[in-house]
Amino acid sequence: MGNSEEASAKRGRKRWPIVVGVVAVAIVAAGAGFAVWHEQPGFCNAICHNPMDNYVEGYYGDETLMVNSHAREDVTCLECHEPKMDEQIAEGLAWASGNFATDDAGNIVRTGVTADEKMCTRAGCHDFDEVVAATADWAGEAGVNPHSSHQGVAIDCSNCHGAHSQSYMYCNTCHDYEVPEGWASPAAGH
Structure with missing residues (x-):
């Protein structure tokens, strides 16, 4: 083996750790970027336009929706x-296969999905005692409080509060x- 061949072999042995290091840094940076993107509302509709566009548009642009008030407070979807x-794997498979239904408004038809007190009052979110206090004597009617229902825990937050509708x-x-x-409002007595 000549001197130039030996020198070339030595350079090759010295380069592989650098190449591996550069590739590893690129993979970590891409993974970190994906993780940040995954946390943004736009991630969902960038991947799954139908049906997620409707939800993301409401999040950013429909001030009549509760989800928009969350957006104004910098509360993300996740x-x-x-x-x-x-759940994410199941949702991805349902989307890829088209195995989901939407209603006339373009929202996913779901059954059994609710937002309950446990979900809405977790740390950093709503303090349920404060919510109850704020709605005491609703609309000036003594003893009426929609957040202290005579039906007790049978009522979930989503019975009334429509985040996306x-x-x-x-x-x-x-x-x-x-x-x-x-x-x-439904008609009373029905």
Whole structure:
């Protein structure tokens, strides 16, 4: 083996750790960038335009939706919708296969999905005692409080509060209370 061949072999042996290091740094940087992007609302509709565009548009642009008030407070989607790997895989497979249905508004048709007190009152979110205090004697009616229902824990937050759709005065299924602006109300007694 000549001197130039030996020198070339030595340079090659010295370069591989640098190449491996550069590739490792690139992979870590790409992974970190993906993790940051994954946390943003735009991630969902960048991948799954149908049906996620509707949700992201509401998050950013529809001031009548509760989700938009969360956006104004810099609360991201994943702060409420905690990502679990098995759920994300199932959602990805459903999207890839087209195995999901949407309603007339373009929202995913789901059953059994609720936002309950445990979800809405976790650390850093809503303090339920403060919510109850703020809605005491609702609309000037002594003893009426939609957050201290005679139905107890049978009522989830999402019975009334529609994060991605119009909120609904569930109490008015039986009662006839004042309805917040922009909310829907069923006819009392139905």
